Amino acid sequence: MQDTHTPMADTAPNLEDLLVAVGRGRDRLAFGTLFAHFAPRLKTYLRRLGCESGAAEELVQEVMLLVWRRAETYDPVQASASTWVFTIARNKRIDTLRREQRPEIDPNDPALVPEPDEAADRRLEARQSNDRLCAALKDLPPEQAELLRMAYFEDKPHSVISAEHGIPLGTVKSRLRLAMERLRRVLRDDA
């Protein structure tokens, strides 16, 4: 039982630790906690993308199954648990709802042009960046936050969002850019 007097954040293991525990030890208790956090959010995500309730639940099961199977490959240095689950859900819904592939680089590709060395050292811890991003998203001007949500939750490029919502393309672009500039500052400024 959760002690209701203790704030969750102080006692509960974070999502990244839970995901690592699933990857290393097939920890079902840890997976249960991850499921309780992500499954209802994934369902909302998929419903916003146009899935009806039953189909959304089926797809949530598929995504969480992939989380279970691929947990071994999760690297907490590279991404927060939420980011990692987001990319799995995004790719799965493109595959299932749109019947398209998701083209992505192969990080081990010998043809990949390498990153300059110093960039990697200045990177924030992934979990820390997730906390900062969540806080910064709440502080965005509402019109920027709303467009950002459309860009991530509507399966449409910004040009189509502009046309469908009757917002001039220039306005859509500048709002998204301003939002991203602000979020990038939060991520890159280690002060």
Add this chain to the structure above:
Amino acid sequence: MSLPSHHPGDTLLIDYAGGGLCEGAALVVATHTAYCPGCRRMVGEMEAVGGALLDGIEPDETLSPDGLEALFARIDREEAGRPPRPPCQPAARPTAADAPRPLIPEPLRSYLGGGDLESRRWRFLQPGIRCIDLKAGPNVTTRLVRMKGGVAVPQHTHGDMELTVVLDGGFSDELGSFQPGDVAIGDPSIDHRPVSDPEGCLCLATTIGGLRLTGPIGRLFNRFMDF
């Protein structure tokens, strides 16, 4: 190789990170990021924004309560029927040194299905320009396009959006000079006449909504041309 100087920009990268781009457009953006560590980093940051947005989304309270149990039952069934996995043998990767030239990065390399580009069937588009169709939909085409040196594409504009990434050689138009890794973005506001560099040009192009010739003679040919 020097780093690219023409980039997709924030809004297209957000479309890519969020998953809103069609496959052909996403292929161009992803191929660019193989050449461009800066844009790769930005995509990583934009995916982190996706993670934070997912965290902040209102949880759907109607999720059926036995989902977790059903999932464990499925995992049990699958794991009972499957022999223990053999330890992973890392596949021998071709090194950059012995790969065929030009070096095509992933994810595009997989779309080409391996083998030498020279041995492929290149379709005639216009004198000096041939292509291989990679994907075609009702409104979108994705092609590998090869231009001989000094060849001009007739003056044209775009029905919707055209994304091109240079793989080898280069071309120039009214907007600048495009070299390997560079992305050129065409839209209805851009009317241009790209000319390949003297050494020729190999590029990947995804066209949404077709092209329209705008030169004085080109206009007459619009309906006959297969762009």
